[in-house]
Amino acid sequence: MAIDFKQDILAPVASDFAAMDTFINEGITSKVALVMAVSKHVVEAGGKRMRPIMCLLAAKACGSTDLEQHRKLAAIIEMLHTATLVHDDVVDESGLRRGRPTANATWNNQTAVLVGDFLISRAFDLLVDLNDMVLLKDFSTGTCEIAEGEVLQLQSQHDPETTEQTYLNIIHGKTSRLFELATEGAAILSGTPEYREPLRHFAGHFGNAFQIIDDILDYTSDAETLGKNIGDDLMEGKPTLPLISALQHTQGEEHDIVRRSIATGGIHQLEQVIQIVQQSGALDYCRKRAEEETQAALAALQHLPESEARQALFNLTQLALHRIQ
Amino acid sequence: MAIDFKQDILAPVASDFAAMDTFINEGITSKVALVMAVSKHVVEAGGKRMRPIMCLLAAKACGSTDLEQHRKLAAIIEMLHTATLVHDDVVDESGLRRGRPTANATWNNQTAVLVGDFLISRAFDLLVDLNDMVLLKDFSTGTCEIAEGEVLQLQSQHDPETTEQTYLNIIHGKTSRLFELATEGAAILSGTPEYREPLRHFAGHFGNAFQIIDDILDYTSDAETLGKNIGDDLMEGKPTLPLISALQHTQGEEHDIVRRSIATGGIHQLEQVIQIVQQSGALDYCRKRAEEETQAALAALQHLPESEARQALFNLTQLALHRIQ
Numbered sequence: 001m002a003i004d005f006k007q008d009i010l011a012p013v014a015s016d017f018a019a020m021d022t023f024i025n026e027g028i029t030s031k032v033a034l035v036m037a038v039s040k041h042v043v044e045a046g047g048k049r050m051r052p053i054m055c056l057l058a059a060k061a062c063g064s065t066d067l068e069q070h071r072k073l074a075a076i077i078e079m080l081h082t083a084t085l086v087h088d089d090v091v092d093e094s095g096l097r098r099g100r101p102t103a104n105a106t107w108n109n110q111t112a113v114l115v116g117d118f119l120i121s122r123a124f125d126l127l128v129d130l131n132d133m134v135l136l137k138d139f140s141t142g143t144c145e146i147a148e149g150e151v152l153q154l155q156s157q158h159d160p161e162t163t164e165q166t167y168l169n170i171i172h173g174k175t176s177r178l179f180e181l182a183t184e185g186a187a188i189l190s191g192t193p194e195y196r197e198p199l200r201h202f203a204g205h206f207g208n209a210f211q212i213i214d215d216i217l218d219y220t221s222d223a224e225t226l227g228k229n230i231g232d233d234l235m236e237g238k239p240t241l242p243l244i245s246a247l248q249h250t251q252g253e254e255h256d257i258v259r260r261s262i263a264t265g266g267i268h269q270l271e272q273v274i275q276i277v278q279q280s281g282a283l284d285y286c287r288k289r290a291e292e293e294t295q296a297a298l299a300a301l302q303h304l305p306e307s308e309a310r311q312a313l314f315n316l317t318q319l320a321l322h323r324i325q
Numbered sequence: 326m327a328i329d330f331k332q333d334i335l336a337p338v339a340s341d342f343a344a345m346d347t348f349i350n351e352g353i354t355s356k357v358a359l360v361m362a363v364s365k366h367v368v369e370a371g372g373k374r375m376r377p378i379m380c381l382l383a384a385k386a387c388g389s390t391d392l393e394q395h396r397k398l399a400a401i402i403e404m405l406h407t408a409t410l411v412h413d414d415v416v417d418e419s420g421l422r423r424g425r426p427t428a429n430a431t432w433n434n435q436t437a438v439l440v441g442d443f444l445i446s447r448a449f450d451l452l453v454d455l456n457d458m459v460l461l462k463d464f465s466t467g468t469c470e471i472a473e474g475e476v477l478q479l480q481s482q483h484d485p486e487t488t489e490q491t492y493l494n495i496i497h498g499k500t501s502r503l504f505e506l507a508t509e510g511a512a513i514l515s516g517t518p519e520y521r522e523p524l525r526h527f528a529g530h531f532g533n534a535f536q537i538i539d540d541i542l543d544y545t546s547d548a549e550t551l552g553k554n555i556g557d558d559l560m561e562g563k564p565t566l567p568l569i570s571a572l573q574h575t576q577g578e579e580h581d582i583v584r585r586s587i588a589t590g591g592i593h594q595l596e597q598v599i600q601i602v603q604q605s606g607a608l609d610y611c612r613k614r615a616e617e618e619t620q621a622a623l624a625a626l627q628h629l630p631e632s633e634a635r636q637a638l639f640n641l642t643q644l645a646l647h648r649i650q
Contacts, residue, residue: 032473034480087442091435110416110479113438117412117445118472124449125465131458140450147443148357154435155359 003322005048008315012308013056016067016074020052023075027122038103038115042082045100051182052078054203054316058186060309062195069130069189076123076130077182083119084146084178086112091150092236135188142181149173158237160262164244168208176207198303202313205300209293210320215240216286217323219277234273237265241289245282246273254280294321328647330373333640337633338381341392341399345377348400352447363428363440367407370425376507377403379528379641383511385634387520394455394514401448401455402507408444409471409503411437416475417561460513467506474498478563485572485587487564493533501532523628527638530625534618535645540565541611542648544602559598562590566614570607571598579605619646 003009010017028039052074059070088094089102090112096102104112120143127139153170156162183199218233219242233240239262246258254276261273277283297317304310328334335342353364377399384395413419414427415437421427429437445468452464478495481487508524543558544567558565564587571583579601586598602608622642629635 030473032477032480035473035476038476087438090438109434111476113412113415113441114472114475114479116438117441118469118476120442120445121465121468121472125462125469128458128461128465133453133456133458136453136461137450140446140453143446144443144450147439147446148355148360150439151360151363151436151443152357154439155357 003315003319005319009057009312009319010053012060012312013053013067016056016071017049017053020056020071020074020078023072023126024078027075027079027126028119030118034107034111035115035118038107038111039082039119041106042086042103042115042119043078045097045102046078046082047098049078050316051081051178054179054206054313055182055186057309057313057316058183058195058199058203059190061304061307061313062187062190062192062199063305063307064186064190070186072126072130073135073185073189074182076126077178077185079119079123079126080143080181081178083116083123084150084174086116086119088150090116091154130189132188135185138184138188139181142177145173146177147173149175149177153238156239158263158265159239160247160259162239162244162262164241167239167241167244171208171211172204175211176204179203179207179210195304198300201300202297202317205293205297206317206320209290209297209317212241212286212290212293213320213323215242216283216290218242219274219283231267231270231274234261234270235265235267237262241286242277242282243273245285246277246280249280249282249285250276290321294318328640328644330644334382334637334644335378337385337637338378338392341381341396342374342378345381345396345399345403348397348451349403352400352404352451353444355443359432359436360440360443363432363436364407364444366431367411367428367440367444368403370422370427371403371407372423374403375641376406376503379504379531379638380507380511382634382638382641383508383520383524383528384515386629386632386638387512387515387517387524388630388632389511389515395511397451397455398460398510398514399507401451402503402510404444404448404451405468405506406503408441408448409475409499411441411444413475415441416479455514457513460510463509463513464506467502470498471502472498474500474502481564483562483588483590484564485584487569487587489566489569492564492566492569496533496536497529500536501529504528504532504535520629523625526625527622530618530622531642531645534615534622534642537566537611537615537618538645538648540567541608541615543567544599544608556592556595556599559586559595560590560592562587566611567602567607568598570610571602571605574605574607574610575601615646619643 024043028043030036055074055077056067056070059067086103090104090109094102095105149170153174156166180200180203183203184196187195187199243258243262257269258273258276261269294317301310301313349368353368355361380399380402381392381395384392411428415429415434419427420430474495478499481491505525505528508528509521512520512524568583568587582594583598583601586594619642626635626638
């Protein structure tokens with residue numbers, strides 16, 4: 001049975017989700033016209049807003065009925081996510097994101113760096129208003145780890161010695177940590193600390209699965225379906241799981257080609273590397289790992305009481321996996 | 326009588342200042358080697374650490390005797406300052422700061438953007454540990470305003486219509502606001518809220534004077550004394566007070582040359598513009614404004630009880646002004 005996003009995932013929090021936009025718009029309000037214009041541009045370029053939806057669903061799954069505070073938290077999560085995207089686009093020198101021109105392309109790197117800084121600061125400012133020291137500590141530590149994950153990714157670029165463990169550390173920081181904050185934060189605000197750990201485990205494994213799937217798609221998808229080109233990561237010499245796994249599944253010349261392509265990046269031998277990744281069994285291993293992470297995420301959810309919202313989190317996890325099935 | 330930095334300014338807080346470095350080094354500790362290497366590089370490239378010194382002096386001027394918490398706050402201030410410098414150097418494409426290669430030049434823009442993000446997040450993380458909601462709100466709002474000031478500066482680049490008021494808004498955000506946080510934060514942590522306002526006024530005017538003086542030096546100094554070249558701001562089309570004032574002090578062809586040089590930037594007619602700025606009376610006006618801001622800063626200090634630390638803040642303010650005397 002196909003999962004329908006609106007009906008099977010969004011439904012339990014549809015009105016809260018709609019109301020969240022008000023908080024995002026308030027959040028990006030500024031006396032400085034350029035700040036607002038850029039913030040508006042990047043916030044509107046957002047995707048399905050998976051992180052805030054997950055935050056709202058987690059709140060309901062914790063038994064919260066009034067989500068007023070959680071709506072603010074969801075808006076904060078989306079602003080933090082947007083800030084990291086804006087800086088990522090500067091870092092990756094990207095011109096397009098989801099088919100729209102990026103902030104650095106529409107304005108320039110300077111503007112993108114500084115508006116990203118504004119969004120981080122404003123997110124913290126709104127977080128302080130929620131007046132919860134435990135929540136603040138969780139987020140201030142979490143955002144450090146997100147930045148560290150991003151730098152670890154840079155540090156590992158062009159390094160064929162990168163291990164699967166280092167890869168997991170990278171994706172935990174750059175992807176899973178914010179999912180964790182979204183759901184663990186919901187438990188904190190709901191006054192149900194007993195659900196913090198199961199929700200963190202759920203979100204951490206969900207994030208890992210989500211990123212592994214993204215990295216698989218970099219070797220299998222086409223530009224039209226994903227808005228990114230096949231081999232983008234390879235071009236940048238990013239040792240993602242498909243390449244790490246390809247190194248483990250090959251020997252001799254093929255092994256050397258993959259190693260060299262991580263070390264040098266670029267389009268040199270691009271097609272050959274993609275073929276090796278696709279035919280060596282590397283992608284099968286990646287799919288297996290994505291499924292394991294998905295199963296671990298679903299298992300963690302079982303520690304929450306049964307509810308419509310928990311089912312929706314279940315459905316969202318399966319929908320994410322379906323992208324490679 | 327010449328003011329001696331160590332004896333007349335640093336002395337009352339010398340041991341606290343030395344101890345602060347421990348907190349900075351703890352603050353930049355990270356599991357990710359590249360994060361630590363870059364953080365260490367940029368923190369060590371720091372100047373006289375005027376902001377943390379001002380924080381510590383303000384704490385003593387408020388009557389605090391045990392500065393354990395203030396040392397942490399001073400370290401946080403310096404980390405925030407360092408983070409803005411790292412991002413500024415990316416924004417300005419600077420290769421050198423105080424004669425040392427910048428982070429973006431030593432590594433690359435990507436690394437500089439992400440390590441700057443780390444330093445902002447870590448500063449907030451340490452701030453949360455100080456466990457004071459009033460302090461947190463002051464800082465979270467303040468860092469938004471700092472980012473807004475920086476974007477306003479970008480927005481005003483190449484705009485010859487920029488008014489003195491807009492200039493003041495820019496320098497309040499990009500420079501004075503952090504001085505305000507340093508001293509107002511000290512009053513909050515000292516449990517002397519009655520000194521928040523006088524210290525904020527002091528620091529705000531001090532920061533304005535400091536930045537106006539910096540902007541004057543861009544038209545009068547040479548590279549050897551300041552580590553920056555004459556005309557740097559002009560090259561970038563930044564409408565600082567010397568240019569805004571030059572527009573008000575000139576007519577006809579000279580006026581048009583200054584207008585055009587703001588609009589286009591670059592070295593076109595560089596020498597001519599510098600000559601107009603120097604001979605039109607613009608710099609006299611700027612010096613007058615710097616002195617007014619200095620006097621306002623000193624007047625605000627009078628609202629604090631007399632002490633060795635207050636005298637040191639007094640001396641620091643006069644030392645800053647001496648740069649153009």
